[in-house]
Amino acid sequence: MNKQDTKGVLVYIETAGGAPVKVSEEILEPARQIAAKSGSDVTAVVIGENIGDAAAQIAEKGADTVIAIDSPDYKDYNLDAYADVLRQVIDDVKPEAVLIGATQDGKDIAPKLAAAFDSASASDVVGIDFDDDGNIIWTMPAYSGNILYDAVIEEARPQIGTIRSGTFKKLEEAPKGSVESRDIKAADDVIKAVIRDSVKEMAESVNLEEAEIIVSGGRGMGTKENFQQVVDLAQLLGGVVGATRPAIEDGWIPRNHQVGQSGKIVAPKLYIACGISGATQHLTGIVNSDYIVAINKDEDAPIFEVANIGIVGDVNKVLPVMFEEIKKIKEEA
Amino acid sequence: MNILLCAKQVPDDAVEVSMGADGKPAIDKIDKVVNAFDTYALEMAARFKEAAGEGEITVLCVGPDDAKNGLKNCLAVGGDYAYLASDEAFEGSDMQGIASILKDAIRKIEADKGIAFDIVCTGKEATDMALGQGGILLADKLGTGVITNVIAFDTDENGVSAKQETEEGYRTVAADLPVVLTISKPDYDPRFPKIKAKLAARKKPIEAVAADALSDEGKAAAGEGNAKLKILRSYEPPKKESGVKIQEESDEDSALAAVKMMTEAKVL
C-alpha cells in the first residue's frame, strides 16, 4: 500500500469463548495513541460466530468502529481464512497500522498480513513510540529479553505489530464507538490447512495474564509435594499458580502455568517467587509486576535484583510460616 | 519423502547477551550454535525419516561462512545434505528478505537435484530475535500451507497431519503436501551426535548458494537496503531497582518480617 493512501489504525480482536482476550483490549490503548498522532480513527475487527457481544464490548473500550464478521464459517479459527478476511478488511480500510495481540494465533496472522501487503511486522512488541516522520517505533525483545531493540517500518504500509500482553493497560475511559456488521468470505483457494480437532489437555484454564496475584514455584521447591505449598498459598490469596520451566519439566504442574519468555508474560499486582533463582527467561516474564516477593536460599540469586522484598532462606521453612501468618491476617480482616 | 530443514545459526542461548561498546549486542565472543527450535525440527524430521525407512533430509542455512559448523553438526544428527546460502548481498536482510532467499535457494536445490521437497520444516522461532515469522513468510512465498508450533506430524495419502501445540492442549491440523511446518519443543530432546557420525559429517561437502541464484523478486527483497523493518538501535532493558533483603536469625523470623512488610505495602 502507498504510504500516503493509508490512515487510521486497525486492531484485530481475538476472542475466546465469545469474549475478547485480555491483550486484545489492551492494544486499543496504543491504537488510540497512534490514531491521535495522525488525527485518525481506530477500527477494530472481530471475527467468529456469535461474537456480537464481544463486538459491542469493544465499541465501549476504545474502538471508533467495530467491524463484526459474524458467520458460522468462522465458528472455528482457521489461520488462512481469518488472515484472508483481515486482508480484505485492510484492503478496504487502508489503515496506516495494524495491531494484533501477541498470542500464538496473533503471531501467526501478523506475518501472513505482512506477506499479503509486502510490508513487515514487528513481533512481541513491548513498547511504542514515534519517529520524526510519524512512523511507529516498535520496541521488541531479543536474546531472551536481555536486549531490547527499536525498529521502524518507514515506507511499507500497513505497519504491523503484535503486542505483548501486559505491555499496555486497558483504557479506563474510552469514546463510544459503533458496531458495523459485514459479510466477508475468505477466498476459496486460500485455505491450505484445516484444523480437524482441538483438544484441551489442561483440566482448568489458567488465567495468568489477568491475575492480580500470582504465586510461582521453581526448582528450589525440591519436590512435587513441596510444590503443593505454592498452590496452597495461591489459593489462600485468591491468586493464580505460576511456575518456571524446570518445575514444569519435572512434572510438578501442567505447562499452562509457565511464566516467562517461553510461557506467559504476566503483570500482576503481587508476584511471589518461591524457590526461583531468576533465569533471564523467567525474569523477562515478570518484570511488569507491581510488587515482587522472592524467597530463595542463595543470597546472590538474580531474582533478588528485581524483588521488592527478598527473603534469603529455605523456602520450605519460610512458606508454611508465611501461610499461617497471612491466614491469620485474612481471618482478622 | 524429501524433507528440507531451514536452520539458523545463533549465539548460544545459554549465555546472557549484553550490549557491547560499539552499541550493538556483544555476540561475537559467544559460541554459535544451531537455533534450538531448529534442532528440535531436525530431530523430529530424523525420527520421521527413520520410522518411514526412507527419505532424505537436506539442511539449508542463510548465514555467514562460519555457519558451516552448525550445518556440519546437523549432518551428524540426521541431515543428509547441507547447503549454505552465504553472500554479502544477503547481509542485513529482514524476514521477508530471508524468506525470499530461502525460497530461491530451495527452488535452485530442487532444480539441481531434480527433486521436489515434500516437507519444509524449521523452528517455530529463533532464540536470538524470536520473531516467529520465517516459516509463515516462506510458506507464503512457496505457495504452500503452513502449520505452526508443531510437536508431532505424520503423513498419509491425504497429505500431512500435525499436532499443533496450543496454550491449553493441541489441535490436529491437516494440510496437503508440500507443506511448511514450524516446530516447537516436543517431549523429547535432540540426540547427541555419535562420535563417528560427527567425524564423518566433518568430511561431507557443504554446497554453496550465492546471490546469483536469486530471482528478480528475491533480489528486490534481499539485503539491508531492501529491508522494510529497519533496526534503529539496541539497548539493555532498564534494571528494576532491587528492594530490601531479609535474612533474620531464623527462616521463621524472616517469613514474619516479610509478611509485615507486605501488609504495610498493602499488597495482600
Add this chain to the structure above:
Amino acid sequence: MSYIISEEAQDLLKDVHDFCEKEVKEQCKDYDKSGEWPKEIYDKAIDMQLQSLEIPEEYGGPGLSRVDVAALIEEMAIADAGFAMTISASGLGTKPVLIAGNEEQKQRVCDIIVNGGFGAFALTEPGAGSDAGAGTTTAVRDGDEYVLNGRKCFITNGGIADFYCITAMTDKSKGVKGISMFLVEKGTPGLSAGHEEDKLGIRTSNTTDVVLEDVRVPAENLLGKEGEGFKIAMQTLDQARAWVACVATGIAQRGINEAIAYGKERIQFGKPIIRNQALQFKIADMDIKTETARQMVANALTRMDTGLPYGREAAIAKCYAGDIAMDVASEAIQMFGGYGYSRDYPVEKLLRDAKIFQIFEGTNEVMHIVIANHTIGR
C-alpha cells in the same frame, strides 16, 4: 585445558562437554549418594559411542590420537570421575587383548565394545594386591579348554562387563612367571560377580568381586602364551596409568572450576572473596599442579602414540596426578569454607573421588618403585 588436540577433537570436545553438562554432571550427584550404577547415563554415553574412543580405527574405533581421547576423557572426569572411570576401566579391560591378543581376539573384543559393551580387567585378589605373585586363582588345562577357579576383588566394571581379561596361575611353582591371561566373556557358566563394594568415592562406577567356579573357557581364549600373563598385565597397567592420571586431572580441574565460580560469587567483607590475593595464589597453585599433571599425561600418551617407551612417564603421571587431585580437591574445599564440607556443595565429593587415584592401578608407593627402577636402573 591446554592439551594440543586436533580440530576434530576440539569439535568433539564441545559435544562431550554438552553431553556431560546435560546428562551427567547433575544426575551423578544423586547417584553419588545412592551408589547405584546409573545405567541410563551409560546407555546414553554408549549411544554417543563414548565407550569406544580408545578402539583403534581398524577395529571400528574413531581413529583419534591418544591425546585427543584424553581431552575427551578429562571432560567426562570433570563432570563425574566415576563416570569417566567406567569408560576408562573398559579401555583397561581391552588393553591386554590389544597388547597380546591375536587378530580374532582383537576383533572379538573390539566388536563387543563398539556394539555398546564394556570390558573389565581382573588381576587383584584378596591376598594379592601389589604382590601379584601371591595370587591363588588357577587355570588348569583340560583337553582344549582351561578350567578357572578363584576370586578376584576390587574389579571396576566387575558386575556390568561384557568380557573380562583375567589372570590365573597356570603354573604355581613359577611365581609371577606362572601367571597366564584369559579372555572370559559374560555368561560363561561359573563366572559371577560377587560382593559389590560400597565405596568412598567414584560411586557411579561399579566395583565388585569376580568369582570363578569351574569356569571353562576354550583354549583359544588364552591371551599370548602360558606364563605371559604377568608381563601382559604389567604392560597393560603401564598404559592404563596414563589414563587414570587423565581422570585424576579432570577431578583437579573440576576443583579449580568450582573454586573460581564460588570465589566470584561469595561476598565477604563487601567484596567477592576471589579478590583476595591469598585466594588468587591458591587458585594459581591449583592450576600449576593440574596443568603439570595434564602435561605429564599428554607426554606419556604422545610417547605411546609415537612408539617410544612410556613406563616411567605413565608412572610419574599417575603418581603425580593422584597426589595433586587430592591436594586440589582439598584446597577447593578450603575455598568454600564451611560450605565446602557440606554435601549440598560439589567439592567434598571431589576429595572422596580423588583418594582412589593414589591407590588403584598400582599404589603411589608402587609408582615410586617403578619410577626408581627406571631412573636408577637395575
